[in-house]
Amino acid sequence: MDTKLPNPVRPAFEKADREDAVIVNIGPSHPATHGTVQVIAELDGEKVVRADVHCGYLHRGFEKECESHTWHNLIPYVDRLNYCSPLINDFAYCEAVEKLLEIEITPRCRYLRTLLAEYSRVADHLTCVAASLMEMGAMTAFLYLVTIRDFIYEHTAALTGARVTHSYGRIGGLARDLPEGWLGRLEEILDQYEVFVGRIHGLMDRNRIFIDRTRDVAVLSSAEAIHWGYTGPILRSTGLPRDLRKDVPYLAYGELDFEVPVGIKGDNYDRYYVRMREMDESVYMIRQLMDMLAPGPINVDDHRCVLPEKHLVYSEIESLINHFKLIMDGPKVPAGEVYSAHEAANGELGFYIVSTGEGTPYKVHVRSPSFVHMGGLHRLFEGYQLADVIPTFGSVNMIGGECDR
Amino acid sequence: MASKAIPFGPAATFEYISTKKDELVGWARKFSLFPYPFVTACCAMEFMAVSSTPYDTDRFGAALPRFSPRQSDLLMVVGTVTHKQAPILKKVYEQMCEPKWVMAFGACATSGGFYQNYAALQGIDKIIPVDIYIPGCPPRPETVIDGIMKLQDRIARSKHPILTKNF
Amino acid sequence: MSPSEVLDRVQERLAPLVSESSFSHAMLVLVLPPDRLLDLVQVLKVEFQFDLFLDVTAVDWPGQQPRFEVVYHFYSTQHRVRLRVKTRVPEEDPGVASLVSLYGSAAYMERECHDMYGIAFRGNPDLRPILLYEGFVGHPLRKDYPKDREQPLVPYRT
Numbered sequence: 001m002d003t004k005l006p007n008p009v010r011p012a013f014e015k016a017d018r019e020d021a022v023i024v025n026i027g028p029s030h031p032a033t034h035g036t037v038q039v040i041a042e043l044d045g046e047k048v049v050r051a052d053v054h055c056g057y058l059h060r061g062f063e064k065e066c067e068s069h070t071w072h073n074l075i076p077y078v079d080r081l082n083y084c085s086p087l088i089n090d091f092a093y094c095e096a097v098e099k100l101l102e103i104e105i106t107p108r109c110r111y112l113r114t115l116l117a118e119y120s121r122v123a124d125h126l127t128c129v130a131a132s133l134m135e136m137g138a139m140t141a142f143l144y145l146v147t148i149r150d151f152i153y154e155h156t157a158a159l160t161g162a163r164v165t166h167s168y169g170r171i172g173g174l175a176r177d178l179p180e181g182w183l184g185r186l187e188e189i190l191d192q193y194e195v196f197v198g199r200i201h202g203l204m205d206r207n208r209i210f211i212d213r214t215r216d217v218a219v220l221s222s223a224e225a226i227h228w229g230y231t232g233p234i235l236r237s238t239g240l241p242r243d244l245r246k247d248v249p250y251l252a253y254g255e256l257d258f259e260v261p262v263g264i265k266g267d268n269y270d271r272y273y274v275r276m277r278e279m280d281e282s283v284y285m286i287r288q289l290m291d292m293l294a295p296g297p298i299n300v301d302d303h304r305c306v307l308p309e310k311h312l313v314y315s316e317i318e319s320l321i322n323h324f325k326l327i328m329d330g331p332k333v334p335a336g337e338v339y340s341a342h343e344a345a346n347g348e349l350g351f352y353i354v355s356t357g358e359g360t361p362y363k364v365h366v367r368s369p370s371f372v373h374m375g376g377l378h379r380l381f382e383g384y385q386l387a388d389v390i391p392t393f394g395s396v397n398m399i400g401g402e403c404d405r
Numbered sequence: 406m407a408s409k410a411i412p413f414g415p416a417a418t419f420e421y422i423s424t425k426k427d428e429l430v431g432w433a434r435k436f437s438l439f440p441y442p443f444v445t446a447c448c449a450m451e452f453m454a455v456s457s458t459p460y461d462t463d464r465f466g467a468a469l470p471r472f473s474p475r476q477s478d479l480l481m482v483v484g485t486v487t488h489k490q491a492p493i494l495k496k497v498y499e500q501m502c503e504p505k506w507v508m509a510f511g512a513c514a515t516s517g518g519f520y521q522n523y524a525a526l527q528g529i530d531k532i533i534p535v536d537i538y539i540p541g542c543p544p545r546p547e548t549v550i551d552g553i554m555k556l557q558d559r560i561a562r563s564k565h566p567i568l569t570k571n572f
Numbered sequence: 573m574s575p576s577e578v579l580d581r582v583q584e585r586l587a588p589l590v591s592e593s594s595f596s597h598a599m600l601v602l603v604l605p606p607d608r609l610l611d612l613v614q615v616l617k618v619e620f621q622f623d624l625f626l627d628v629t630a631v632d633w634p635g636q637q638p639r640f641e642v643v644y645h646f647y648s649t650q651h652r653v654r655l656r657v658k659t660r661v662p663e664e665d666p667g668v669a670s671l672v673s674l675y676g677s678a679a680y681m682e683r684e685c686h687d688m689y690g691i692a693f694r695g696n697p698d699l700r701p702i703l704l705y706e707g708f709v710g711h712p713l714r715k716d717y718p719k720d721r722e723q724p725l726v727p728y729r730t
Binding site: 005006007008009010012054055056059061063064065067068099100226227229231240242247248336337338339341348350352354362363365367371372374375376404405 | 597599623624625626629631632643645647649652654656675676677679680681688698700701702703705706715726
């Protein structure tokens with residue numbers, strides 16, 4: 001190479017402390033670090049003595065974009081935060097703005113949002129488990145899980161129009177109602193899901209190689225987990241049953257019957273198993289919600305944020321002007337600030353929104369679980385082997401869009 | 406009707422053999438692509454989907470990823486490349502040996518997507534040459550397969566000097 | 573104790589330290605000058621079990637003095653309640669005490685806030701850029717940084 005390329009990061013340690021230690025660079029273009037995290041590890045033989053985790057390679061300036069777009073225009077940006085479960089991000093953001101507007105969504109919208117949030121959670125956990133199993137060499141498990149995930153993608157594409165980044169939530173409701181036959185296909189997919197996940201349990205749960213690679217690796221205690229800010233399945237795998245859906249119920253979670261699975265030791269195996277059980281609980285919740293869906297309007301009847309019906313826009317002048325103002329200037333959200341958190345697939349996803357009464361936000365900050373988890377990740381690497389870095393990283397489910405925003 | 410001179414002689418024979426050689430090498434190269442998935446963001450979900458059932462890329466010979474740039478010939482840049490990631494992308498591109506092709510997968514790799522700000526590189530063609538751009542945010546797997554097929558056509562039609570600079 | 577009882581007790585106990593306390597959309601908000609921050613957070617962590625440090629961020633109010641408002645969020649896993657702590661720092665000396673001695677998760681979050689706004693967290697040993705890269709000049713989330721000003725690391729081809 002004739003040009004010297006600059007190094008975008010400054011490592012925490014340049015030279016190893018000891019004579020015979022080696023410093024190795026993993027990433028950031030690495031299949032197992034989900035392409036955007038760099039780990040600089042100091043090794044003593046095969047054991048990792050110190051690790052320095054560098055994220056930020058996918059920092060796309062989400063918060064700066066927020067300050068120059070209307071509240072509605074941000075929904076596609078918010079989707080691409082945790083792109084494995086985009087509907088959860090949509091609904092968390094919409095709920096934060098709805099809190100500022102002080103509107104309450106309709107019952108049908110509440111149940112539908114809960115159903116779709118759980119559906120997205122299943123897709124996210126499928127992706128996480130599939131990727132981490134593939135990185136350990138279990139290609140068959142990856143293909144089974146991605147097949148089910150593909151059914152989910154096609155199914156949500158029938159509802160929202162897009163396979164991955166749906167942009168389906170709207171402030172005050174949802175983009176559109178369920179099409180014909182959607183719930184029937186949902187039943188079929190859930191039955192197929194059970195067949196496929198049964199196969200994964202058969203392949204993985206008592207697999208000698210899998211247990212050897214993941215049991216007692218990257219053990220985390222509950223106190224340490226809270227000290228380092230872990231929430232979500234990782235905190236639950238340490239034995240602490242903290243789940244925002246039970247502790248501080250939002251949407252329709254207060255009316256549902258579900259368990260919060262917890263692990264025993266907080267190692268990689270427990271994180272895998274907690275995610276598998278959470279998927280089962282999500283499917284159980286979806287089945288309950290399918291019966292609870294009652295007919296009714298999807299969007300709340302509030303002209304400040306909900307676009308009027310198309311036939312009114314074309315016939316009445318007030319609706320036309322309302323539509324025009326909402327699209328060009330954005331809904332005028334009253335001044336104030338709010339912090340609203342949902343239990344995303346990775347943990348507590350919080351939106352801190354500051355508004356000054358305009359149609360564009362003054363500030364939107366995302367409290368992303370993946371970013372906080374990266375802060376404590378070096379503790380999970382230290383003391384274990386270099387080859388354990390891969391399953392540990394996979395079990396933490398770092399999503400680049402969410403971590404770096 | 407004026408008769409066209411029928412070319413023959415050593416130059417014409419050389420051209421004929423060279424064209425046939427290009428066709429053969431082009432056919433071999435296009436059906437044995439070794440992608441290097443430079444994966445960063447949301448397009449990774451569609452990349453995973455297009456590599457597995459039912460939209461298999463294995464039928465095109467382009468499924469087996471090589472995670473080392475020295476062993477791969479198709480650089481698939483999947484997802485947004487930020488300015489922080491740009492030196493890494495350039496380094497990986499320069500480490501690949503000829504012949505190599507670059508695929509810009511998704512709107513962000515093509516032109517920065519809708520991230521028009523200080524952090525995102527507005528298209529990877531600002532730092533490396535690109536052979537095929539696949540639009541979409543993220544592109545449907547069928548679009549990706551269409552892109553791979555167009556790239557295969559391009560590989561089939563191009564010249565492949567293997568022994569010397571001209572042959 | 574129910575969440576609202578906990579918040580009432582917190583409000584009462586911390587009244588001498590804060591300059592203002594109110595409820596905003598059902599969340600307790602405590603405003604205080606920056607020098608009392610570490611003591612307040614110590615009390616919250618030890619006496620009221622606010623063990624999960626959620627977030628630190630800043631808001632830029634360019635017309636006002638002091639310019640930056642640093643906002644903290646805490647959550648108590650035992651009482652299942654959240655609260656917000658706000659403090660103001662001026663532009664000339666945007667420094668506030670770091671919480672790394674109390675919470676491990678503060679390290680990365682303070683690094684990000686420093687990167688984006690330039691808030692100096694005194695006591696944090698490692699304030700390297702985390703979301704931005706070495707060589708980036710400026711703090712992008714400040715209101716006077718133009719959104720489109722790119723600082724490329726690799727020279728462009730054309």
